[in-house]
Amino acid sequence: MTKNSKIVLGIIVLVIVIWGGYTMLRQKAGAPTAPATTEPIKIGLVAPMTGEGASYGEAAFGGAMLAVKEINDAGGINGRKVELIVEDDRCSSAGANAINKLVNVDKVTAIVGPVCSSSAGPGVPIAQSAGTPVILIGASAPDLTKVGDYIFRNYPSDALQGKFAADFVYNTLGKRKTAVIFVKNDWGQGIRNVFIERYKQLGGEIVYDEGVLQDATDLRTQITKAKAANPEVLYFPVYPQNGVAGLKQIKQLGLTATVVGGDAFIEESILKLPEAEGVLIMEGKTNNPDDFQAKVKQVSNKSINIITPYAYDAVKIFAKVIEKVGTDQKAIRDELARTVYRYSIAVPVVEFDANGDLKVAEVAVKVIQGGKTVEYIR
Amino acid sequence: MDILPQLIVNIIIAGAIYALVALGFNLIYGATKFFNLAHGVIAAVGGYAVFYFAKTLGWNVYLAVIIGVLLAGIAGYGLDKFVYLPLRKRKASNMVLLVASLGAFTAIQAVIAILFTSQFKTLSYSVGTQRIFEIFDGVITQTQLIILMSVALITAGLILLLYKTRFGKAVRAMSDDEEVAKIVGINTNRIIGRIFFIGSAIAGLAGILVGFDTGIEPTMGLGLLLKGVIASIIGGVGNIYGGVMGAFLLGFVENFGIWKISGEWKDAIAFALLIVFLLFRPKGIMNK
Numbered sequence: 001m002t003k004n005s006k007i008v009l010g011i012i013v014l015v016i017v018i019w020g021g022y023t024m025l026r027q028k029a030g031a032p033t034a035p036a037t038t039e040p041i042k043i044g045l046v047a048p049m050t051g052e053g054a055s056y057g058e059a060a061f062g063g064a065m066l067a068v069k070e071i072n073d074a075g076g077i078n079g080r081k082v083e084l085i086v087e088d089d090r091c092s093s094a095g096a097n098a099i100n101k102l103v104n105v106d107k108v109t110a111i112v113g114p115v116c117s118s119s120a121g122p123g124v125p126i127a128q129s130a131g132t133p134v135i136l137i138g139a140s141a142p143d144l145t146k147v148g149d150y151i152f153r154n155y156p157s158d159a160l161q162g163k164f165a166a167d168f169v170y171n172t173l174g175k176r177k178t179a180v181i182f183v184k185n186d187w188g189q190g191i192r193n194v195f196i197e198r199y200k201q202l203g204g205e206i207v208y209d210e211g212v213l214q215d216a217t218d219l220r221t222q223i224t225k226a227k228a229a230n231p232e233v234l235y236f237p238v239y240p241q242n243g244v245a246g247l248k249q250i251k252q253l254g255l256t257a258t259v260v261g262g263d264a265f266i267e268e269s270i271l272k273l274p275e276a277e278g279v280l281i282m283e284g285k286t287n288n289p290d291d292f293q294a295k296v297k298q299v300s301n302k303s304i305n306i307i308t309p310y311a312y313d314a315v316k317i318f319a320k321v322i323e324k325v326g327t328d329q330k331a332i333r334d335e336l337a338r339t340v341y342r343y344s345i346a347v348p349v350v351e352f353d354a355n356g357d358l359k360v361a362e363v364a365v366k367v368i369q370g371g372k373t374v375e376y377i378r
Numbered sequence: 379m380d381i382l383p384q385l386i387v388n389i390i391i392a393g394a395i396y397a398l399v400a401l402g403f404n405l406i407y408g409a410t411k412f413f414n415l416a417h418g419v420i421a422a423v424g425g426y427a428v429f430y431f432a433k434t435l436g437w438n439v440y441l442a443v444i445i446g447v448l449l450a451g452i453a454g455y456g457l458d459k460f461v462y463l464p465l466r467k468r469k470a471s472n473m474v475l476l477v478a479s480l481g482a483f484t485a486i487q488a489v490i491a492i493l494f495t496s497q498f499k500t501l502s503y504s505v506g507t508q509r510i511f512e513i514f515d516g517v518i519t520q521t522q523l524i525i526l527m528s529v530a531l532i533t534a535g536l537i538l539l540l541y542k543t544r545f546g547k548a549v550r551a552m553s554d555d556e557e558v559a560k561i562v563g564i565n566t567n568r569i570i571g572r573i574f575f576i577g578s579a580i581a582g583l584a585g586i587l588v589g590f591d592t593g594i595e596p597t598m599g600l601g602l603l604l605k606g607v608i609a610s611i612i613g614g615v616g617n618i619y620g621g622v623m624g625a626f627l628l629g630f631v632e633n634f635g636i637w638k639i640s641g642e643w644k645d646a647i648a649f650a651l652l653i654v655f656l657l658f659r660p661k662g663i664m665n666k
Contacts, residue, residue, distance in 0.1 A: 210641040211642035212642060220392075221385060221388050244498050244592065244593045248592065254517065269593070273500065
């Protein structure tokens, strides 16, 4: 390298460092100026608009757009229009970038989403530290709302499933001895912890409790041990790949206990499996009425699924709260924490507990019969 | 209920599956002296071939299995012809071949995922009617018995092939010293091609049988390969008997290890065994 090019390089480095430092300092110093009262209120939507989960993103978009349209048609919030800013998180750790942009570049008032736990995990801490209120609309890993007090969720947490399953096994089935085999990840461990805590609280006995790794397909020794413990029920929150192999091995090894699975079992490879016949599944109950779907179709002609009403509700809840307390984010958070919202579509009432999760959520019990799930009847 | 008999059966089943992978892996390693990581994905090729012909097209299952085994063999042969052979001719080191095989592994796995999705699939939906046999107090299914018999037959077949045929003699000569083998007129590249075909066909059979026993997914190869490689290393890499013995030892340690402690420790135990062997007996049980 010649002397000249060294000097040029040095100057470039110097310029970048000074410019970068100046930008950072300016951002810190200049607190966001209060927008003029006629400017639109920005609400961010984080959802997978591309990739494998794109149908969920489209579904969330339709619901959120309908809510925005209804609010703006009625004159906006205190005379200010609502603007929806959509960021694609591809159901991945790109959720961190998406939330970063919404918080720091667009300076949104509130965020709806993410839909996926894998995106919310890296994403929500950013919103929490920036003090931007979030309502998660599909990300169901129990710990997400524990990130901080700005994180809420109008979608049932996985923890509810575990708690409901414990009540169901103890009270409805009347079984007192349960074995647990769970998948060792955030989802499985979360459900298992809640299940066991609740089941013991009720007075039931956990006769066996072990995890399997997410890619495990040889569960024979675990099932052999579970069978030796003589359970009446096997609580089996595992992923489909564990489940297909495990359900076969349960039959082969002659474990006759009633099998209760998690909502991950609602998947073709499990439902089509003859060994899955009679397996019980707990699933969060979501209302998605036809007249609501018809209205969504008018603003978005893409897919509609269970996420749609949650996205709609989340925007509407923010609108109601902002109407009452204005756009100060701390005030929005405080108001969300005490709000009781009875106009929601997906669930009968939205009321948050200390974590920011739904206080009440309905869980439905289904049974696998002939390749699909049907309502469980005693 | 005493779980010991079932535990022993579980050990035998797991050991047999690992042995099936280790057999082909060792055969290829013995001749080429490089770690063919693509061996794992070849098992998935076999499994998915049967899935396609038997379940999607509805052909006869036995015919589909034969096609699956042959296809896996051809895939392995093709890999050697079009990837490894040109590299060998360029005097590429074993490290380059290893990296190339990793590339082949990932590429083929991705193609399978594109063609068949990443969803877990099972080869036989009719296992409900599968016959179950009782041995003492343990149960074993028909598929698992077939796996066990395949291991016995293939081991015997490979021993005969290696020690009773001219081809086997050439393979062993190559295994001892490839340069000298070339000098005495052995066409080493042709022999390696055939070895790839046989070894890969065995891997394909492993994938198919695992598919019948539990199920298939595009990423199934890695798990199988890792367990097969551990079995090879603790048994003595490149050694036919060693691979089989290593496989059953691995199955034993793994399943016996989680008798009294929680099941999620299984893989931790398996890899700890590998490390212990690498440290204290790097050449494996069958010390050559």
